[in-house]
Amino acid sequence: MSGFVYIKTFGCQMNERDSEIMEHLLGQAGYVTTEVMEEADLVILNTCSIRAKAEQKVFSLLGHLRQLKEKKERKNKPLFIGVAGCVAQQEGERIIRRMPHVNIVVGTQQFYHLPDMLGRLQRGESTSEVATDLSSSFAIPALQEMTSPPAPSQFRKFVTIMQGCNNYCSYCVVPETRGREISRPVRDILEEVEKLVSAGVREITLLGQNVNSYGRTNQVASQDVTFSDLLRLVARTPGLERLRFTTSNPKDLSTELMRCFAEIDILCPQFHLPVQSGSNRILARMNRKYTRELYLERVADLRSFRPDIALTTDVIVGFPGESEADFEQTMDLLREVRYHGSFSFKYSDRPGTRSSGFDDKVPEEVKKERLARFQELQDEISLERNTEYVGKTVDIMVESIGREGISGRTTTNHIVHCPPLPGVGPGDTVPVRVVQAGKHSLKGDFVGPQLEAGGRK
Structure with a gap:
């Protein structure tokens, strides 16, 4: 088994990490990753079904791949096409019925078997492979064995600590x-983090659909480790400079977790806390299991532990039944919390969700207008928030270097653009003084004593 593989990833950080694992598994089977889809012998689309637009992009690309496959086959060069991730899990065999040129459909628990599926195809034992079983007894493999040594530029990595969700929000397909x-065993997580850091990784982001629920499943229950406990254990890893996590459900946000922001030095003062709506009536229809009042209480508590924490959120605009008054409550909450940034989207029906059956849908033009208003206000607040950093000195971890300068990220997750600085490379941490603020980024100048070789302080 050998050839070139091209993997296209849609969606969240969980999908990005899954793509890394697939790349490693296929590498062990003899495949070499390529950035050019047209030269690939195997194309994998790792998909997202959270929003309709992402799913539509997948099927549009599959249409293009049909033409590429036909072109290669005329030259007697086979091309295998696979669909992985959430759309694969959701649609299963329907993908092959709709797109017969697709060879592999593999779901979110089954992609670890991808090399075996591909082997059967190459040996002619089958013309298509579908694996989308979900099992309550599934255990996440010891992923440190599937962790490729990072390239020198890969100073930041994701580490999965759990997958799946028990919340069943009425609009969400994730439980399905x-x-x-x-939850993964603590030992597996710590071993993976240690391997990455020893190979040069300096920042780790712990991933889960709801990290606050870590440790509540039978895989780790006997260890009696909460998510806040896990954060403290990971933070002890020698050489780790920055620690982040995502995502959290406000209903499960504990005082112990909030206290971590005050007590763990390398835990970045940045928190993504999805609210989705500022209306209690809509939150109840969403089955979010918290109220506006509880959410605001959590925000106040967070800021009491870490006053400089940068908060971001998710908002769904135009949920079924959302009135103008409901939407104004969301706008009022935005004015009160004053998020540093937000991800806001128009509601779209997702197959199999309870909200897809609600009959009081908001007209598309109303959703569009409300989203524009929300984003305009968020941009105003983001600019005001970012202006608060002007004149301050912050540490950035360098991400990219170009002819025009350097870009890096602060602990609060702000991008800062700076002039060129010799001797600095990706992953180096350097001090900068913020001199200008924009809606989505900052500008800075390097400050401080002469930097040591490699740009490290």
């Missing part, structure tokens, strides 16, 4: 596409 919550 990722299954129920499954």
Whole structure:
């Protein structure tokens, strides 16, 4: 088994990490990753079904791949096409019925078997492979064995600590596409983090659909480790400079976790806390299991532990039944919390969700207008928030270097653009003084004593 593989990833950080694992598994089977889709012998689309637009992009690209496959086959060069991730889990065999040129459909628990599926295809034992079973007894493999040594530029990595969700928000497909919550054993997580850091990684982001629920499943229950406990254990890893996590459900946000922001030095003062709506009536229809008042209480508590924490959120505009008054409550909450940034989207029906059956849908033009208003206000607040950093000195971890300068990220997750600085490379941490603020980024100048070789302080 050998050839070139091209993997296209849609969606969240969980999908990005899954793509890394698939790349490693296929590498062990003899495949070499290529950035050019047209030269690939195997194309994998790792998909997202959270929003309709992402799913539409997948099927549009599959249409293009049909033409590429036909072109290669005329030259007697086979091309295998696979669909992985949440759309694969959701649609299963329907993908092959709709797109017969697709060879592999593999779900969110089954992609670890991808090399075996591909082997059967290459040996002619089958013309298509579908694996989308979800099992309550599924255990996430010891992923440190599937962790490729990072390239020198890969100073930041994701580490999965759990997958699945038990919350069943009325608009969300995750429980159906990722299954129920499954936590990884602490030992596996720590071993993976240690391997990455020893190979040069300086920043780790812990991933889960709801990290606050870590440790509540039978895989780790006997260890009696909460998510805040896990953060403290990971933070002890020698050489780790920055620690982040995503995502959290406000209903499960504990005082112990909030206290971590005050007590763990390398835990970045940045928190993504999805609210989705500022209306209690809509939150109840969404089955979010918290109220506006509880959410605001959590925000106040967070800021009491870490006053400089940068908060971001998710908002769904135009949920079924959302009135103008409901939407104004969301706008009022935005004015009160004053997020540093937000991800806001128009509601779209997702197959199999309860909200897709609600009959009081908001007209598309109303959703569009409300989203524009929300984003305009968020941009105003983001600019005001970013202006607060002007004149301050912050440490950035360098991400990219170009002819025009350097870009890096602060602990609060702000991008800062700076002039060129010799001797600095990706992953180096350097001090800068913020001199200008924009809606989505900052500008800075390097400050401080002469930097040591490699740009490290």
